Amino acid sequence: MRRLLHIDSSARPGRAGEHPHGSHSRRLSHAFVTRWLQAHPGDAVVYRDLGITPPTPVQHEWIPAAFTPAAQRSPAQHATLKESDTLARELQDADLVVIGMPMYNFGMPSTLKAWVDGIVRIALTFDVDPARPDPYIGLLADRPRRAVILTARGAHGFDAGGAQAAMNHADTALRDVLGFIGITDVHLVAIEHEEEGGEALAQSTARALRRIDALVAQWADAACETA
Numbered sequence: 001m002r003r004l005l006h007i008d009s010s011a012r013p014g015r016a017g018e019h020p021h022g023s024h025s026r027r028l029s030h031a032f033v034t035r036w037l038q039a040h041p042g043d044a045v046v047y048r049d050l051g052i053t054p055p056t057p058v059q060h061e062w063i064p065a066a067f068t069p070a071a072q073r074s075p076a077q078h079a080t081l082k083e084s085d086t087l088a089r090e091l092q093d094a095d096l097v098v099i100g101m102p103m104y105n106f107g108m109p110s111t112l113k114a115w116v117d118g119i120v121r122i123a124l125t126f127d128v129d130p131a132r133p134d135p136y137i138g139l140l141a142d143r144p145r146r147a148v149i150l151t152a153r154g155a156h157g158f159d160a161g162g163a164q165a166a167m168n169h170a171d172t173a174l175r176d177v178l179g180f181i182g183i184t185d186v187h188l189v190a191i192e193h194e195e196e197g198g199e200a201l202a203q204s205t206a207r208a209l210r211r212i213d214a215l216v217a218q219w220a221d222a223a224c225e226t227a
């Protein structure tokens with residue numbers, strides 16, 4: 001049995017294709033998890049909706065609490081880190097992380113950034129060894145983990161090689177931060193043209209859904225090979 005962590009971060013609660021003005025990233029993340037569970041009915045899913053219930057942003061007391069070794073923290077510091085502990089544990093427990101991410105102003109939504117700030121924690125998800133050429137150690141490289149980012153953009157051309165690729169600070173930031181903590185097997189599926197709509201959006205959506213089917217099939221084969 002694998003454990004999935006399914007995250008959504010769109011501010012729009014409904015799913016495109018089912019609800020008026022619904023979210024395209026929610027549509028994709030839901031499609032991925034649904035297809036995955038069809039292929040692997042025994043797998044378990046933890047769901048976290050950052051768009052509806054955003055994590056607390058980093059605040060003043062959080063910083064010394066996070067940098068104090070766990071054994072030396074006061075009860076108040078443990079309480080300050082409780083939410084961050086929960087978010088980090090959900091990620092540590094996951095084998096496959098499925099993240100729905102809209103592009104907001106060329107980056108990720110602030111709700112997802114608050115999650116990132118909660119899960120990147122010294123001595124918990126990364127460590128530092130100044131003696132090494134690269135001093136940072138991603139602690140989530142302790143066993144295989146995979147992530148898939150399901151993203152939606154209003155405009156187009158943000159994929160690698162596209163006319164707007166240099167303005168894409170969403171995929172790159174999330175991919176880099178996952179790599180920093182040790183999750184380097186990261187895949188991306190995007191819908192573009194949300195603002196234009198019509199045929200361009202329909203084709204982009206159909207391509208994204210086909211890509212999801214292909215990833216689930218590919219990973220099912222890989223799972224069989226190692227079983």
Ligand SMILES: Cc1cc2nc3c(=O)[nH]c(=O)nc-3n(C[C@H](O)[C@H](O)[C@H](O)COP(=O)(O)O)c2cc1C
Binds near residue numbers: 022
């Ligand atoms: C606050 C905000 C900022 C946005 N910024 C961008 C942007 O920088 N580039 C872009 O292509 N689309 C932008 N969009 C459009 C969204 O990326 C698009 O609506 C996408 O479908 C949102 O994902 P969702 O459908 O999952 O909610 C923005 C939308 C909002 C609400």
